[in-house]
Amino acid sequence: MTRRYWNINLEEMLEAGVHFGHGTRKWNPRMGPYISAKRKGIHITNLTRTARFLSEACDLVFDAASRGKHFLIVGTKDKAADSVASAAIRARCHYVNKKWLGGMSTNWFTTETRLHKLRDLRAEQKTGRLNRLPKRDAAMLKRQLSHLQTYLGGIKYMTGLPDIVIIIDQQEEYTAIRECATLGIPTICLIDTNCDPDLADIPIPANDDAIASIRFILNKLVSAICEGRSSYIRNH
Secondary structure (H helix, E strand, O other): OOOOOOOOOHHHHHHOOOOEEEEHHHOOHHHHHHEEEEEOOEEEEOHHHHHHHHHHHHHHHHHHHOOOOOEEEEOOOHHHHHHHHHHHHHHOOEEEOOOOOOOOOOOHHHHHHHHHHHHHHHHHHHHOOHHHOOHHHHHHHHHHHHHHHHHHHHHOOOOOOOOEEEEEOOOOOHHHHHHHHHHOOOEEEEEOOOOOHHHOOEEEEOOOOOHHHHHHHHHHHHHHHHHHHHHHHHHO
């Protein structure tokens, strides 16, 4: 795997609040090696280790992107949703930012069927066909389209399972993590002090509650993906 310099600045991480963990009573003991101190009842993450793991994750996604691999970014809680969508769009990745529907990856046949339906309804809406239907039928299909767009809109162009999944908030996205593990899909997971680092292939110890922290981590990963994609385009 290619090793590169990603300019992960500790001062910028401090400004983004990446180091703030949960209250000491909510911690997972397996996070002990990633915690450097306690301050006013809150665990403080060791940013030197965070930088090392984030750099390793950037190397992984750069290498994968330079080989034309596909990514899925998952983060459905309110504080992460907008950042996940904007990061994914910037890096031309797929994303899930509303709710992970159980079986979304392990029952790919059903998900694919829903995606076909979503694309068909979008096409019918664009051509105006929905508006030519009886009002009751049109209203029903528009509700169905809205529902599918909400939960599957970020993966509407996905034609197969992703090669790598980036997950924001392990606790919130536990089902997604377990499905990836079942399928052998590598995961990069932002983990706070209440998480289990052993569940992710590459854990990135960081604050998963602050928008600035989430954006900092995503921006580094997305920049690496974009560089990798540029390399892939130049070589093909």
